[in-house]
Amino acid sequence: MNVGCVGCHSGNLVGGTMLQLFGVMENYWEHTGSPEIMSGLMMVTGEERDRFFFRVPLLRNVAKAGPYFHDGSVDNLRRATAIMARVQLGQDLDSEALDELVAFQEALTGEIPVNFHAPEGVPFELPEVLKPI
């Protein structure tokens, strides 16, 4: 909350409630090393104002949800956290702050409910409109 992550990752699931710009302070791909630059929501709407908007992922079980970001470009939660602080909030976190944020996120790991079923009918392949240009 002090660092500002909660501005986007909010609500019961610590995220999943909105779409937001990825790259508020700097280009995301310069930090993630993404092999392709994807424009996010704009790939669906064609609207310039939607460029680089992505779903804010929920952070429940995030420690088990890697690799991270829309393209899985970062496989380590500590690095993903440092990138978020830098790219979204313009902050270079020191090692202690990073340790704390990672520990907090690891504490969001729960057991999968016994009645959990993977959603049905979700396309396995990316729809044509979402494929990288």
Ligand code: HEC
């Ligand atoms: C301005 C909004 C915003 C802020 C502030 C923000 N995030 Fe994010 N976060 C996002 C968006 C959008 C994504 C998805 C990016 C993508 O898919 O490429 C994301 C992705 C993530 C991911 C990857 C999760 C996954 O499943 O791939 C983690 C971890 C994360 N954020 C943690 C944090 C932490 C920790 C902070 C604070 C240091 C923070 N975020 C601050 C918007 C934000």
